[in-house]
Amino acid sequence: MADDQIYDLAPEEPKRPSPTYAPIKPSGLDAGKPMPCPHCGYDLRGTPGQPCPECGNKVSQTRIRAERERLERKFHQQAWFPSVLTIAIGIAAIILASGYAGSSTGGGAAGATGYILYWMISLAISVVVGWVVYPVLAFLWIGWSSSIPTTALQLAGAYAGATATLAVLELTGLPIIPLLTSTAVLIGLLCKLMDVDQNDAVALAVISWGIKWMIAIFVLNAIIQSGGI
Numbered sequence: 001m002a003d004d005q006i007y008d009l010a011p012e013e014p015k016r017p018s019p020t021y022a023p024i025k026p027s028g029l030d031a032g033k034p035m036p037c038p039h040c041g042y043d044l045r046g047t048p049g050q051p052c053p054e055c056g057n058k059v060s061q062t063r064i065r066a067e068r069e070r071l072e073r074k075f076h077q078q079a080w081f082p083s084v085l086t087i088a089i090g091i092a093a094i095i096l097a098s099g100y101a102g103s104s105t106g107g108g109a110a111g112a113t114g115y116i117l118y119w120m121i122s123l124a125i126s127v128v129v130g131w132v133v134y135p136v137l138a139f140l141w142i143g144w145s146s147s148i149p150t151t152a153l154q155l156a157g158a159y160a161g162a163t164a165t166l167a168v169l170e171l172t173g174l175p176i177i178p179l180l181t182s183t184a185v186l187i188g189l190l191c192k193l194m195d196v197d198q199n200d201a202v203a204l205a206v207i208s209w210g211i212k213w214m215i216a217i218f219v220l221n222a223i224i225q226s227g228g229i
């Protein structure tokens with residue numbers, strides 16, 4: 001009795017003394033891909049087959065494939081969802097901040113539209129600069145961790161969050177602080193959304209934000225001088 005209870009506490013131990021394993025034969029399409037056990041997630045590659053040596057449950061190639069596809073879908077959703085959410089919140093914050101800036105300067109709806117246009121151009125420039133700078137840094141030392149569309153979305157999310165922070169903090173009229181805070185937000189979002197380490201995020205943020213502001217000042221001045229805003 002006491003011995004049985006000890007074995008209950010050690011799930012790694014096979015329950016039966018010597019199970020007979022049947023090899024799982026992956027079809028050509030599945031060769032080399034992960035083979036997660038549908039019951040416990042244990043990767044069955046390199047194991048004698050079924051039942052699962054980890055949990056002892058019977059598994060089949062069909063259920064392994066279904067489990068792998070479920071995990072892949074989940075992974076891809078997790079990779080892009082936080083970025084899309086950050087972009088949506090960022091744009092909403094930019095619109096609200098622009099509306100407030102437009103009404104507080106007495107410009108009304110036209111003033112608000114001008115601010116929205118200003119921040120959207122600013123955001124678009126950041127995203128394009130990020131899309132150019134990141135592959136260069138990734139090639140030099142950071143390395144790629146996601147697919148190209150996911151990486152593009154993650155960069156857009158980080159810049160949307162940083163631009164929205166700047167748009168909101170600019171309403172305070174304080175010097176320097178909005179720029180410093182938005183740079184910190186950019187570094188934080190790059191770490192969180194892209195899973196790059198902090199030094200890489202700082203390098204990416206400082207280089208891209210620097211290039212962005214040089215371009216933005218040039219482009220926005222040109223637009224303002226031509227009477228566009």
Ligand SMILES: [Zn+2]
Nearest residue numbers: 037040052055
């Ligand atoms: Zn298992």
